[in-house]
Amino acid sequence: MLEVKSLTVKVKNDAPILSDVSLSIDTGSCIGLTGASGSGKTTLIKSIMGMYGGDLEIPHGEILLDGDNLLKHTAKERRKLCGKVIGFIPQNPMTAFFPHTKIGHQMAETFRLHASMDKKQALALAADVLQRVNLSDTKRILNAYPGELSGGMLQRIAMALILGTKPKYVLADEPTSALDEANRDLLLDLLREYQQSSAILFISHDTEAMKALCPITHVMEHGKVIETQETEQLFLHPQQPWTKRFAAAACHREEVDWKWTALS
Numbered sequence: 001m002l003e004v005k006s007l008t009v010k011v012k013n014d015a016p017i018l019s020d021v022s023l024s025i026d027t028g029s030c031i032g033l034t035g036a037s038g039s040g041k042t043t044l045i046k047s048i049m050g051m052y053g054g055d056l057e058i059p060h061g062e063i064l065l066d067g068d069n070l071l072k073h074t075a076k077e078r079r080k081l082c083g084k085v086i087g088f089i090p091q092n093p094m095t096a097f098f099p100h101t102k103i104g105h106q107m108a109e110t111f112r113l114h115a116s117m118d119k120k121q122a123l124a125l126a127a128d129v130l131q132r133v134n135l136s137d138t139k140r141i142l143n144a145y146p147g148e149l150s151g152g153m154l155q156r157i158a159m160a161l162i163l164g165t166k167p168k169y170v171l172a173d174e175p176t177s178a179l180d181e182a183n184r185d186l187l188l189d190l191l192r193e194y195q196q197s198s199a200i201l202f203i204s205h206d207t208e209a210m211k212a213l214c215p216i217t218h219v220m221e222h223g224k225v226i227e228t229q230e231t232e233q234l235f236l237h238p239q240q241p242w243t244k245r246f247a248a249a250a251c252h253r254e255e256v257d258w259k260w261t262a263l264s
Contacts, residue, residue, distance in 0.1 A: 001025070001066060001199070002025050002026075002063075002064070002065055002086075002199060002201075003062070003063070004021055004022055004024070004047075004061070004063055004064075005063075005064065006021075007020070007044070007047065007061030007062070007063065008020060008058065008061050009040075009043055009047055009056055009057070009223075010056070010059065012057055017040055017056070018040045018043055019224050021220075021223070021225055022225065023201075023218055023225065027198060028196060028197075028198075028199070029195070029200070030195045030199075030213045030214050030215075031201055031216055031217070032202050032204065032214030033220065034204060034205055034217060034219055034246070035221055035242070036221060039223065041173070042173065045088070045173055045203070048063055048086070048171060049078070049088060049171065050073075050075055065081070065086075083114055083165050083167065084113075084167060085169065086167055086170075086171065087161070087162045087169065087171070088158075088170075089158045089159060089175040090158065090173055091173040093158050094146060094151065096158055097146040098146070099147055100145065101145070103141055103142055103144055103145070103146065103149070103157060104141075107126040107142070107160070107164070110161055111125050111126065111164050123142070125164050129160035129163040130142075130157070132163055132190070133157070133190070134183055134186055135153060135156055135157070141153070141157070150178070151178035152178040152180065152183060155176075155179060156179070156183060159190060159191075163194070167198065169199050170191075170200045171201050172191070172200060172202050172204075174205070175187060175191075175202075177206075184206075184209070188213060191213060207250040211231055214231050216229070216231065217230075217231040219234070219240065219243050226240045227243050235251070
């Protein structure tokens with residue numbers, strides 16, 4: 001189980017960015033997290049992964065990975081967990097790849113780092129998982145630099161890395177944001193299948209994706225969890241002002257989509 005308990009994160013000598021945040025995800029579950037831009041969602045992910053910079057400090061709280069408080073470990077020890085134990089699908093996938101290194105080399109080195117395999121085996125695994133995320137032109141993809149691929153392709157490659165490294169916990173930050181409808185549905189199917197043996201924190205504004213994947217959704221605002229409900233109930237009976245606006249906007253989008261479908 002991955003547990004965040006009463007976590008407070010602040011800029012040194014400044015106000016908190018996160019205040020008393022608590023949530024947990026266990027194997028076989030997918031928990032939703034949403035909220036306005038700047039509400040603290042990305043800071044929460046960075047805190048879990050140990051990616052926060054020297055200007056941030058955590059004066060209070062715990063991040064427990066199977067009962068072990070990660071905040072008591074060194075940065076080097078926590079980096080070893082990234083990829084193998086904790087996987088990450090970033091909102092902006094360009095930031096997840098080295099711009100001057102070909103995708104094939106990056107994928108192969110990642111697989112070699114986290115599993116006992118030689119370069120040939122790692123490249124074969126890379127080609128296999130690329131096929132699974134609907135990137136069938138594997139030779140071109142493996143020989144491409146990140147800047148030569150679209151954001152949607154890079155998001156799918158990030159998912160392919162998850163399938164190859166098989167981390168126990170997955171932090172997915174807006175993983176459908178750059179995908180068309182067909183690839184969005186594919187990614188959701190892959191996450192749903194992967195969830196059976198892992199735990200997923202799914203950060204999104206994609207209401208249909210949250211309804212499909214997440215039985216429970218937390219809502220953040222101003223660095224705090226302001227509401228937690230079953231996902232369907234969250235949109236039917238939102239309690240907080242931000243959630244009410246979000247649910248109303250989602251309802252309007254679904255109505256517009258339905259009318260366009262009917263007209264077509």
